[in-house]
Amino acid sequence: MSHRPIYLDNHATTSVDVRVLAAMLPYFTEHFGNPSSINHVYGWEAEAAVKKSREILAEAINATPEEIVFTSGATEANNLAIKGVAEAYFQKGQHIITVATEHNAVLDPCKYLQTLGFEITILPVQKDGLIDLTQLEKAFRPDTILVSVMAANNEIGVLQPLTEISGMCRERGVIFHSDAAQAIGKISLDVQAMQIDLMSFTAHKLYGPKGIGALYVRRRNPRVQLAPQQHGGGHERGMRSGTLYTPQIVGFAKAVEIALQAQATENEYLTQLRQRLWEQLSQLEGIYLNGHPTQRLAGNLNISIEGVDGAALLLGLQPVMAVSSGSACSSATTAPSHVLTALGHAEQLAYASLRFGIGRFNTAEEIEQVAQHTISTVQSLRKQKILA
């Protein structure tokens, strides 16, 4: 195989762990039954695998298996949560609160609801990417039905104070949803202790397969009602119809199981790599860390670099490393990242930004190589600019 760039885009997606793949394989060919087929062993085998996977996921977040609704990923889970609550509770109120740095899979369903007459308050963030709880306090209205704040940001890795937010929602009888696409398996998530009502997940940021995710839907204290957004055979207790993808579900559960076992050591390892990378890069002048220095995902380093053109920088880095500028989900667009813009950066600074997503399979040697190449590329681009 030809030499491939070092993969440092683990917030966009991750490689499937071979242990996950091994767990999935029998469910493509041998145990391929439909989990809804109740009349024969093929169906029973698939149903047993789905049941076990559901239990693993539920246990991982301290929920019950009945509270897990499988979806195609976090985009669908967010859509189901936000539009499902809006449709079920519109007679109670039509006001929703969310945050400027959310993923588009939260912001766009909110924008869609605006076209139907819902009012959306989009909270700004502070310079470190965290929301200001006093601003949230002021944003609540008697007709607020939902607050949606992500657990971990996909660009700057910032971890929002979920427990404080949920406490404020509880006091007011407002439903709290959190997009935990980047958080599951990387930080502890306990829906009871954290008083979460709805939480979205995806497998492919966690060394699991693409095309599978889940929504946690609280069933007690309070029971959250959701209007289904996909109608059909009544799967997932009527909340999400469609034949369950047994291999992906099994892979998702295996990925979560591995991540939870490895969480403490992996976070320590990733923190070391991230600190090493930052130590090296911060020797450059005009370089800024985006997001809170410690309240962030262990594997996330997001920087802005003064005095270089973002596109030229990426071009120079590409032969050696696969990194992202802005959100991977929208990297086809040239607009500056809405997350970095929300931090209050000047547009130009937002353009020359890099997101390093360090993951399980990266090594210390790779980080050294990445640091050296980034430094020399920035230096050479700056020199060319002076000469031009």
Ligand SMILES: Cc1ncc(COP(=O)(O)O)c(C=O)c1O
């Ligand atoms: C925070 C966040 N939410 C939602 C999504 C969308 O997840 P999926 O690809 O599973 O639809 C992503 C993926 O980029 C994400 O990072």
